[in-house]
Amino acid sequence: MPKASHFDLSGKKAMVVGVESPAAAAIARAYGEAGADVALCTLEADESVVAARRLAKEIERLGRRAAVYTMDVKLGRNVQVTTRQVAKELGGLDIVCSAADRFLAKPITKITDTELATVLRLNFSSHFFVVRSALGEMQKGGVGGRIVVLTQVLGERGLPNTSAYSAAHGATYNLVRAVAQEVAHEGISINGIALGWMEWHADRIAPDDEQAQRATRFPIMKRMGTADEVGPLAVYLSGTGVGYVTGQIFPVDGGLLQHL
Amino acid sequence: MLETLELDGKTVIVTGGGRGLGRAMAKALAEAGAHVVVAARTPDQLDQTVKEIADAGGEAYSVRTDVTDPEQVNALVEAAVQHYGRLDAMFANAGGGGGTNAEFWEYPDWAFEEVLATNLKSAFYSGRAAAKQFVAQGTGGVIVNTSSGTALRGNRNFAYPTAKGGVISLTKSEATMLWGHGIRANVIVPGFVSQAPPRDERDAEFRKQRGQFIPVRRLGEWWELGPLAVFLASDASRYITGAEFIIDGGGLAGGLGPVGFEPHHEW
Numbered sequence: 001m002p003k004a005s006h007f008d009l010s011g012k013k014a015m016v017v018g019v020e021s022p023a024a025a026a027i028a029r030a031y032g033e034a035g036a037d038v039a040l041c042t043l044e045a046d047e048s049v050v051a052a053r054r055l056a057k058e059i060e061r062l063g064r065r066a067a068v069y070t071m072d073v074k075l076g077r078n079v080q081v082t083t084r085q086v087a088k089e090l091g092g093l094d095i096v097c098s099a100a101d102r103f104l105a106k107p108i109t110k111i112t113d114t115e116l117a118t119v120l121r122l123n124f125s126s127h128f129f130v131v132r133s134a135l136g137e138m139q140k141g142g143v144g145g146r147i148v149v150l151t152q153v154l155g156e157r158g159l160p161n162t163s164a165y166s167a168a169h170g171a172t173y174n175l176v177r178a179v180a181q182e183v184a185h186e187g188i189s190i191n192g193i194a195l196g197w198m199e200w201h202a203d204r205i206a207p208d209d210e211q212a213q214r215a216t217r218f219p220i221m222k223r224m225g226t227a228d229e230v231g232p233l234a235v236y237l238s239g240t241g242v243g244y245v246t247g248q249i250f251p252v253d254g255g256l257l258q259h260l
Numbered sequence: 261m262l263e264t265l266e267l268d269g270k271t272v273i274v275t276g277g278g279r280g281l282g283r284a285m286a287k288a289l290a291e292a293g294a295h296v297v298v299a300a301r302t303p304d305q306l307d308q309t310v311k312e313i314a315d316a317g318g319e320a321y322s323v324r325t326d327v328t329d330p331e332q333v334n335a336l337v338e339a340a341v342q343h344y345g346r347l348d349a350m351f352a353n354a355g356g357g358g359g360t361n362a363e364f365w366e367y368p369d370w371a372f373e374e375v376l377a378t379n380l381k382s383a384f385y386s387g388r389a390a391a392k393q394f395v396a397q398g399t400g401g402v403i404v405n406t407s408s409g410t411a412l413r414g415n416r417n418f419a420y421p422t423a424k425g426g427v428i429s430l431t432k433s434e435a436t437m438l439w440g441h442g443i444r445a446n447v448i449v450p451g452f453v454s455q456a457p458p459r460d461e462r463d464a465e466f467r468k469q470r471g472q473f474i475p476v477r478r479l480g481e482w483w484e485l486g487p488l489a490v491f492l493a494s495d496a497s498r499y500i501t502g503a504e505f506i507i508d509g510g511g512l513a514g515g516l517g518p519v520g521f522e523p524h525h526e527w
Contacts, residue, residue, distance in 0.1 A: 105523040115527070158514045160522040196516075204523045215517025220414065258414040259515060 006241030010035030014095035014238065015086050017041040017071055017130050020048045022200045022227035023150055023193075024099035025055055030231030031238065032059035032066065036095060039086040041071040043100055043122075065090070073100050073126035076133075083133035092141055095238040096134035099150035100126040103203045105161040116164050123168035124175070127151075131179055135188065144187025146238040149176050150230075153194045153253050162204075169194075173249055180247025189246035191237045196253025197224045220255025264496040268293035271344040272493055273336065275327050275386055276354030278305030280455035281406065281485045283312070285351055288486025289493060290318030297340040299325040300354070327354040327382035330389075337389040349402035349493040350390030355379040359419045372419050379423035380430070387434050391443055400442025404492045405431045409451040409508050413515075428504060435502030444501040446492050451508025453480035473519055475510030 014036040016028040020043060031038050038059050042048040049068060056066035069086060072078040087093040102122040104115060111119075127149050138145035154162055155169030176192040183190065197205055197216055201224065205212045216224050230252050236242065237250070251257050272289045276282035278300030290296045290313040298309045298320055306322035313320035321343050325336045340347055358378055359371040387403050394401030410417075411424035427447060434445035452474060458464035471478035488505055491497050506512055 103525050104527065105525040153516065157516050158510075159516050161524060203525045206523065206525075209521075209523070211518055211521040212523060215521045218515070218517055255414070256516060 006239045007235055008035055009095065009235065009238060012036040012094040012238070013039075013087070013090040013092045014097070015039040015041065015083065015090075015093060015134070016097045016099065017073065017126075018043055018099035018101065018150075019052050019055065020044075021099050021101055021150070023195060023198065023230040024097065025051075026227035026231040027097050027099070027148070027150075027234040028055060029058065030235050031095065031097075032062050032064045034235045034239075035064070036238075037065040037090055039067050039069055039090055041069045041082065041086070043071065043073055045070040073129060074121050076125075076129040079126075079129035080133045080136070083130070083137060087137040087140075093134065093137040093145070094141075094143075095146045095148075096130065096138075097148045097150065097234060097238070098127045098130035098134075100130075101150065101152070103201075104165055105204060107161055108163040111164050119164040120168050120171075123165060124171040127172050127175055131175065131190065135179075135183060138188055139186065144189075146242065147179075147188065147190040148234050148237045149190065149192045151176075151192050151194050151249065153196050153251055153257055155194060155249070157257070176249060177247045184246050187243070189237075189242050191242070191246060192249035193230060193233055193237070194249050194251045194253065195225065195230070196251065196256035199224045199226050218256055218259045219253060220258060223254060225252055225254055261496075264498075265490055265494045266293050267348075267490065267494055269295075270348035270493070271295045271297065271340055271346050272349040272351065273297045273299060273340050273347065273386075273390070274351040274353055275299045275325065275333075275336075275382070276356075276406075277309050277322075277351075278302050279309075281450065281453060281482055282351070282353045283309045284482040284485050285353065285489035286320065287313055287316065287318070288483070288490050289349075289351075290320055291316060291486075292490045292494070294319075294349075294493065295344045296320040297336070297343065298322045299327070299336050301326055327352075327386060328377040330385040333382070333385040334389045337393050341393060346397060346399070347390060347393045347401065348399070349404065350386055351404045351406070351489065351493075352383040352386035352390075353404075353406040354382050354386075355406060355408075355424070357420060359417070361417075364418065367419070375419035376423050376426075379420060380426040383427050383430055387430065387445070391434070391438055391441070394438075394443050395441050400444075402493050403431070403434055403438075403443065403445040404489065405445070405447045407431075407447050407449045407504075409449055409506065409512055411449065412512055431504075432502045439501060444497070446497070446500060446503050446505060448485065448488060448492070449504050449506045449508070449512075450485065451480060451506070451511045453482065453485070453507070455482055474508070475514055475519055477519070478509065480507060480509055
């Protein structure tokens with residue numbers, strides 16, 4: 001029987017990047033419920049900051065500390081500066097969840113150089129920058145750490161019109177595996193959560209696209225996932241029960257990858 | 261480079277060679293110069309495969325074999341060696357359906373045993389008998405197993421994919437255990453592949469419809485296993501072992517939605 005204490009994040013300092021994503025917001029909330037202080041990073045300084053502040057209030061009502069930052073994940077230097085600031089203001093950094101995500105779907109012959117660069121920057125490089133900066137802070141602490149990267153099952157399967165996006169997530173899969181090898185001996189574990197078709201995926205599961213609606217019946221569970229279904233796995237992967245779990249990508253996809 | 265594909269003077273066993281993919285592989289291997297020992301349960305079908313190979317100028321010999329019986333599999337290898345003097349490759353291809361449609365919680369022992377015997381134990385018996393001969397010859401050799409794309413995904417008809425999943429694991433272990441003896445082991449993983457030309461117009465139309473669910477928009481055809489079989493039996497693949505060769509028209513690389521699902525989302 002697993003001890004519930006392995007899911008207890010009391011006193012831990014967590015940073016969640018890309019809280020615009022419902023999954024990331026759910027993870028931040030779950031971290032708070034599990035006892036962690038949480039830094040919420042939006043990708044843009046727009047209306048998402050307002051939503052993040054609301055979430056911060058929610059987490060504070062649980063008795064934790066919460067603060068909102070805007071992190072420009074397009075540049076490594078910006079990520080580093082904000083991460084340092086977060087670690088300084090929270091008093092350390094034990095847990096980092098990297099969740100930036102930007103979908104593009106068009107035929108490869110129509111994808112411009114600029115679009116490719118942007119897709120790679122937001123869906124792959126952002127994770128690279130966040131992981132790199134997180135490791136910098138965690139290594140200073142010298143007491144290990146937990147990193148969770150939010151990716152997509154498209155990282156291991158193809159779909160028409162998603163060449164750039166799927167490739168970026170494929171790169172993210174292997175980022176997790178490679179970094180795990182690099183830092184395992186430091187007590188830092190890094191794992192991925194791969195999302196299948198989720199309720200907020202109107203960008204890819206268009207409501208008026210009949211084929212897209214059929215795709216939502218492809219998971220074994222015959223439905224799309226909800227944000228609340230992502231949080232618990234992130235808490236597990238950020239707790240003390242995963243000292244021997246690293247370099248793995250866990251799907252939260254209702255069995256989509258197992259469909260024939 | 262192309263000379264590495266030649267199988268002249270090599271002896272190859274193909275189990276399940278009486279029809280379908282096994283027959284297609286047997287014919288391609290014979291065309292590449294191999295002496296082919298065709299094994300299956302049904303004499304008429306064996307005769308037909310041997311005849312088709314002979315008609316094309318190839319060399320083949322048949323041994324009636326039930327691959328679920330280890331004694332018969334051992335005898336098959338002995339017969340091949342007696343007839344052609346040596347063994348160079350074993351295609352453990354026999355397999356098939358069986359089982360029942362019972363609900364999982366009521367699935368009978370006999371049905372599960374039957375499917376495992378036909379699809380997994382048979383591959384073990386074939387690989388073991390061949391490896392014994394390869395080691396005795398001191399020549400190395402090749403094992404090629406046939407799995408199924410269903411092995412890589414869940415399926416209502418669970419016994420068959422379970423057995424075929426075992427075949428993939430078996431292959432990797434064979435590769436690991438036997439490389440020191442110069443024996444390579446690889447596994448072919450076919451997706452939806454037709455076993456023979458369509459029987460009639462209706463059959464052709466049915467296949468055309470089924471094909472719409474596959475990225476290349478058609479079913480695979482029996483003969484398309486031939487070139488892969490030749491490649492894996494030959495020195496062209498001499499640094500390849502423990503590998504899965506999926507031949508499925510792109511299905512397993514996708515499968516996140518129906519074929520034809522092409523999202524559009526521009527900025």
